Amino acid sequence: MRIVALAGGIGGARFLRGLLAAVGPQDEITVIGNTGDDIHLYGLKVCPDLDTVMYTLGGGINEEQGWGRTDETWSIKAEMKEYGVGPEWFGLGDRDFATHLVRSQMLTAGYSLSQVTEALCVRWKPGVRLLPMSDDRVETHVRITDEQGTRAIHFQEYWVKLHAAVDAEAIIPVGADTAKPAPGVLEAIAEADVILFPPSNPVVSIGSILAVPGIREAVAAAPAPVVGLSPIIGGAPVRGMADKVLAAVGVEATADAVALNYGSALIDGWLVDTADEASVAAVEAAGIACRAVPLLMTDVEATAEMARAALALAEQVRK
Amino acid sequence: MRIVALAGGIGGARFLRGLLAAVGPQDEITVIGNTGDDIHLYGLKVCPDLDTVMYTLGGGINEEQGWGRTDETWSIKAEMKEYGVGPEWFGLGDRDFATHLVRSQMLTAGYSLSQVTEALCVRWKPGVRLLPMSDDRVETHVRITDEQGTRAIHFQEYWVKLHAAVDAEAIIPVGADTAKPAPGVLEAIAEADVILFPPSNPVVSIGSILAVPGIREAVAAAPAPVVGLSPIIGGAPVRGMADKVLAAVGVEATADAVALNYGSALIDGWLVDTADEASVAAVEAAGIACRAVPLLMTDVEATAEMARAALALAEQVRK
Numbered sequence: 001m002r003i004v005a006l007a008g009g010i011g012g013a014r015f016l017r018g019l020l021a022a023v024g025p026q027d028e029i030t031v032i033g034n035t036g037d038d039i040h041l042y043g044l045k046v047c048p049d050l051d052t053v054m055y056t057l058g059g060g061i062n063e064e065q066g067w068g069r070t071d072e073t074w075s076i077k078a079e080m081k082e083y084g085v086g087p088e089w090f091g092l093g094d095r096d097f098a099t100h101l102v103r104s105q106m107l108t109a110g111y112s113l114s115q116v117t118e119a120l121c122v123r124w125k126p127g128v129r130l131l132p133m134s135d136d137r138v139e140t141h142v143r144i145t146d147e148q149g150t151r152a153i154h155f156q157e158y159w160v161k162l163h164a165a166v167d168a169e170a171i172i173p174v175g176a177d178t179a180k181p182a183p184g185v186l187e188a189i190a191e192a193d194v195i196l197f198p199p200s201n202p203v204v205s206i207g208s209i210l211a212v213p214g215i216r217e218a219v220a221a222a223p224a225p226v227v228g229l230s231p232i233i234g235g236a237p238v239r240g241m242a243d244k245v246l247a248a249v250g251v252e253a254t255a256d257a258v259a260l261n262y263g264s265a266l267i268d269g270w271l272v273d274t275a276d277e278a279s280v281a282a283v284e285a286a287g288i289a290c291r292a293v294p295l296l297m298t299d300v301e302a303t304a305e306m307a308r309a310a311l312a313l314a315e316q317v318r319k
Numbered sequence: 320m321r322i323v324a325l326a327g328g329i330g331g332a333r334f335l336r337g338l339l340a341a342v343g344p345q346d347e348i349t350v351i352g353n354t355g356d357d358i359h360l361y362g363l364k365v366c367p368d369l370d371t372v373m374y375t376l377g378g379g380i381n382e383e384q385g386w387g388r389t390d391e392t393w394s395i396k397a398e399m400k401e402y403g404v405g406p407e408w409f410g411l412g413d414r415d416f417a418t419h420l421v422r423s424q425m426l427t428a429g430y431s432l433s434q435v436t437e438a439l440c441v442r443w444k445p446g447v448r449l450l451p452m453s454d455d456r457v458e459t460h461v462r463i464t465d466e467q468g469t470r471a472i473h474f475q476e477y478w479v480k481l482h483a484a485v486d487a488e489a490i491i492p493v494g495a496d497t498a499k500p501a502p503g504v505l506e507a508i509a510e511a512d513v514i515l516f517p518p519s520n521p522v523v524s525i526g527s528i529l530a531v532p533g534i535r536e537a538v539a540a541a542p543a544p545v546v547g548l549s550p551i552i553g554g555a556p557v558r559g560m561a562d563k564v565l566a567a568v569g570v571e572a573t574a575d576a577v578a579l580n581y582g583s584a585l586i587d588g589w590l591v592d593t594a595d596e597a598s599v600a601a602v603e604a605a606g607i608a609c610r611a612v613p614l615l616m617t618d619v620e621a622t623a624e625m626a627r628a629a630l631a632l633a634e635q636v637r638k
Contacts, residue, residue, distance in 0.1 A: 079414050098395040
């Protein structure tokens with residue numbers, strides 16, 4: 001079976017680990033990774049979501065924090081502080097830096113982000129084919145208003161520095177309008193047997209991927225059933241601050257509102273947590289098959305069970 | 320007193336530490352640092368000699384090895400090996416990487432190497448004014464003949480990877496012909512009260528600096544006495560493999576041959592080690608005042624004594 005999953009960072013990566021445990025060796029998983037939260041730091045190209053997927057599936061992730069490397073050292077961060085060179089609020093460990101150095105050097109040499117990602121995965125062997133959503137630069141900016149006035153800041157500044165403490169007024173995928181899907185992305189979607197939306201952030205992860213012209217259309221047109229898993233449980237994000245960016249796009253932070261925002265033109269099935277059983281009817285009323293199952297990714301087996309539920313729902317809605 | 324010193328890496332840096340201990344707070348030291356052994360690695364500009372001077376005088380040097388940082392970690396090096404990205408033979412620690420990241424980012428932003436060096440020294444406070452010999456790229460290459468034929472390789476490859484085990488046939492300062500002295504270099508030489516050649520490598524350190532058009536001429540024309548210290552003791556380099564590159568320029572690895580190679584047009588005084596007392600006459604016969612004093616930089620005080628001897632000789636030869 002050919003499975004395509006759109007994925008953001010921590011939530012997406014953990015779901016994919018469960019998915020890998022749920023499927024067989026004959027199944028092929030293509031992951032379309034969000035690059036909207038990429039950022040240039042210290043002259044290097046940093047791809048937090050691609051790396052989180054790669055490290056998580058490749059066994060190099062820091063399990064506790066969900067991002068960054070295991071056995072990490074922080075010498076460069078300490079030195080940057082001594083040099084007075086920021087930003088201090090973004091945590092890049094030394095091992096992580098090596099990835100960004102290799103990536104940046106390859107990009108400067110003329111390789112595309114797809115090619116670089118493939119090269120990095122030769123080491124990490126994530127067990128999936130990891131594709132960036134686009135080889136073109138797309139950068140999610142967030143419009144806020146604070147004492148400095150109304151302005152758009154990089155998503156990472158909003159998320160990591162400000163901890164989404166200020167209201168997000170708009171989410172702007174800068175560059176998305178002219179970006180092209182990376183090689184293989186549209187083909188993978190068209191040829192997929194199942195398409196999954198993991199419980200990633202619907203706005204700044206899945207939403208950024210869908211903002212690349214052609215991808216939303218390809219998912220909507222794909223013959224494969226499309227099934228999503230709610231990142232919202234009991235009216236709150238399981239982790240992260242998805243509610244803050246959902247508000248920016250006028251979507252309530254509820255399991256059913258997120259499903260309805262994707263809409264039946266895009267998704268065929270939706271999984272909500274058992275805590276949100278009451279919202280099943282509203283989702284189904286919108287023409288989206290919906291089931292309530294446990295959606296807490298407490299461990300790999302619990303996550304695999306979620307993946308199995310998603311694949312089972314896909315079979316039920318397959319036309 | 321305004322002192323100008325030309326300096327390479329380890330030997331130069333250690334001498335400068337002794338010089339700082341020997342002079343008073345009213346004395347101003349300008350160091351013209353060799354950049355001929357600069358190398359681009361992982362997309363970053365690495366300046367080994369400038370950094371060795373900066374770290375040594377700023378208290379950040381790894382004392383045992385003489386280069387690199389104290390309390391260093393090696394995570395990036397380990398990661399690069401996992402990624403299969405070389406060169407493995409060049410040792411860049413994580414703290415050291417931070418310097419190269421800051422430098423490279425500033426250079427990309429349009430600052431000159433002089434400006435970058437000054438900015439880095441804001442942190443390190445080396446107690447001297449550290450100027451690169453040139454803001455232009457000069458790269459020392461070494462011509463060798465081995466099983467791959469005759470070819471020119473980067474000095475660092477010759478020195479660090481091959482350990483100078485192959486004969487050097489020629490030393491080629493690539494780019495030197497069109498390089499300009501960095502801002503302040505010629506002025507410092509012209510206005511100096513004393514000019515010193517520390518016991519740095521006469522070919523690939525002092526020689527590279529003198530290869531920048533205008534610098535040799537400025538030293539020769541300077542009103543200040545020019546005094547050098549022999550890096551060769553008892554017919555062998557105190558450290559490093561200076562004999563290998565001396566052979567490439569047809570100079571014997573002896574204390575007097577090095578002095579004669581500089582020549583009386585360039586230097587007015589020369590210090591040899593007491594072990595080389597026999598060579599004093601030959602140097603003096605060439606019109607260069609020469610004294611034999613202990614030249615082993617065993618500790619800062621012994622090195623300060625060498626600096627005092629050099630300054631004393633400068634007074635004796637002052638016209």
